Amino acid sequence: MKALTIEPLTRDAFAPFGDVIELQGARQIPINLGTTIRYHDLARIDVTDAGGRAIVNLFRGQPRVLPFEVTMLERHPLGSQAFIPLTDKPYLVVVAAAGELDPEAVRAFVTRGWQGVNYAKGVWHHPLIALDDVSDFIVVDRGGEGHNCDEQALPESLWLTSEGLRGAAG
Template identity: 55%
Template sequence: MNKLIVEALTKDAFSPFGEVIELDGARGMLVNAGTALSFRDLARVDVGDEGGRTSINFLRASPQAMPLRISALECHPLGSQAFLPLGDLPFMIVVAAPGPFDQKTLRAFVTRGRQGVNYRKGVWHHALICLGAGSEFIVIDRAGEGLNFTEVTLDQSLLVEHSGTP
């Protein structure tokens, strides 16, 4: 069985798949008469194809046991999809380049806990993978008409191991 190496999630490494949503390095501006610091435009929500609309969802996910066997990925061809953790527990991301599925483009990342991600439309990704404990997320997604879910089964399952450090 082939193994997939887990990398630390960085903006540069993840850029072919979407944006990392984090405050590290982000510039804030004072708002609300100087009582709050606002960090704006951290990711591009792209959900308008075929009359889509923005949908904000709450997700409570259970942890996955490691090593994890990956056998399928999904993509959303009509809209981006963002996952914003409500805690500081790391989670794992498995992605592949948009377009016709190519297993050679698969990559795995692990967050530092407070990082979120925004998958560009059409990016192949595994379902959410929580590590160690259940986690809660705000998910910004596309709602509306049109087929916005495609799944592919891998020819051969991949084993992903995470020991706590990438």
């Protein structure tokens, strides 16, 4: 069994795969006569290839149980895909760089609950991996014509384990 090391999600560690969507470190702009703070430009939404347009969805993820077997990854070649959690519940993110899928370069991250992710166009990722409870996410991605989802089976399963998750705490 090949276990993935689960890393804490940080902007620097996740940069090769897209954006971490979080308030910490974001540009703040007072608006609405000073009654609201706008956390500005949190992710690079990239969905206009082949006439695409941005769409907003709600995904309700059922919790997964560890150990969890990762057998495939998917990618969206025509646009980015942003996941913004509506609750403060950690979830797992499994990714590999855009281009030809390299199973040896797959990485796993655990969020600190309110952190979102924006997968860059073409980045390989596993579908949503909620933990502990049903979790809701606003998802901003591409709508429109054209093939925008490739799935690829891994030659060997990768495992996410509670031991790996404990190692990422802190």
